[in-house]
Amino acid sequence: MKHKTKVGLPPGTIKYTGKKGGTPLTLNYVEYNLESFNSETFEEVRKALIHKANDSLTQWYDIRGLHDEAFIQQIGDVFEIHSLALEDIADVYKRPEYTEFLNGHFLSLKYLQYQDGIIHIQNISVYFDQGFVLTFQEHEDDIFKPLRLRIQKAQGKIRAKKADYLAYAIIDFVVDNYFNVLDEIEIKTEKLEEALMTDIDSFERSEVFPLKKDLLKVRKVIAPLREALNMFSKSDSEDIEEKTKLYVRDVYDHTISVVDSLDTLRDILSGVQETHIAEMGMKMNKVMQFLTIITAIFVPITFLAGIxxxxxxxxxxxxxxxxxxxxxxxxxxxxxxxxxxxxxxxxx
Structure with a gap:
């Protein structure tokens, strides 16, 4: 049902697959080099001048909201983005992947947030080439604000590097947040373990299934990213420096670590579930044993009373x-x- 709206459309058709309405279209624009930095926010994106800067600057267009398909097409025309990449940008259910086009590089990944015990997932698309990076996100949250502040304050190497390094920094920012979500899941798992060990009667078995479902949901969006980052790190494109590839491999290692941790947590939850079933079985066996002994005691008494x-x-x-x-x-x-x-x- 998610992709029903795309059935019958020709390849390269821009069709937003998310929920219609509700998310205002916002654009954050950043341009910088080692000596200068400039940033602007446009609440009305039609007022923004979409253009390519000169070779001395690196541009970053951060677009929040994907329902305006005509605006996505406008950006695609300015930066000569392949139609298939534009189609994938508007598809919020896109599986994480990396694709190299003649005029740029496209990477799709998922941003995770853990709020009020619920994991929220939104699609992030990154498109970059010489001198510019474009990011497209589904929701209005300004998730990349800390990264823009880093660039403004010239913290780290971004100001001294090219667009490929900025693309890496954006991906690294998203992947680092996976560990925050992982920590929250670990805390809930530890609480379940502690409840099982301390008081089995108060243990809520119903809490295990939603947590296992969350683990499966997170793994489903992170596991494909490993292959995408592996392809990114092995690219032969001249647009990507060898030093940047080293950093991308480091992010690739992080995704492997997250997936391994998710698998470990899933095994722990399965163990918690099996332990609870075993404990309840033992408890039932003790009850049955006690009732059997009572019955055995009363058999000869009943026999005498019967006589x-x-x-x-x-x-x-x-x-x-x-x-x-x-x-x-x-x-x-x-x-x-x-x-x-x-x-x-x-x-x-």
Whole structure:
């Protein structure tokens, strides 16, 4: 159903696949070199002058909101973006991947946020070539503000590097946030483990399934990024410096680390689930064992009570003066003896 709106359209058609409306279109523009920095924010994107700067500057257009397909096409015309890349930019369900075109490089990835116990996912598209980087995100949150501040304050190497390094920095920023989401999931997993070990009766088994679902959701969006970054780091394009490729490989290693951690957490949750089932089974076995022992104790007592409860006239003990008390004593001795036997056998 997600891609139903694209059925029958020719390749390269720009069709926004997300939820219509609600997200205003905003553009943050940054241009810089080692000596200068300039930044502007446009609430009305039609007022922005979309252009290519001279060779001495690096441009960064950060577009928030994808529902304006005509504006995406306008940017594509200015920067000569391939139609297939434009189509993928508007597709918020795009699987993370890296593609090299004649006039640029396209990479799609997912940005994750953990808020109020819910993992929010939005698609991020990065397109870059000599002198410029374009980022397209689905929601209005200004997630790259810390990165722009780094560039403004000339922190790190971005101001001294080219557009390929800025593209790496953007990707690295997104991947670093995966660890924040991972930490939140680890905290919830540890709490579940602690609850299982301390008080099994208060353990909420229903919390395991949503957490496993979150792990699967996160892994599904991160695992394909490994291959995309691997292709990025092995590109033969002259637009990407060898030093930048080293940094990209480092991000690639980070994604492997995140995926490994997700697999470990999934195994832990499976272990928690299995331990809970085993503990509940043992608890049930103890209950059944106790009931079986009670039944075993009452079998001979019931047998004696059944004999002396029969409606025969000639039962000698019925006429005995202390027959009732003798029978109770026999029952008590039988019960006590059986309890001692069960305890000696460590069944109790």
């Amino acid at each position: 002396y409860g029969m409606n025969f006239q000639n039962i000698p003990e019925l006429q005995h003066k202390n027959g009732y008390f003798i029978l109770l004593g026999v029952m008590a001795v039988l019960s006590g003896g059986m309890l001692m036997y069960f305890r000696r056998k460590k069944w109790l």
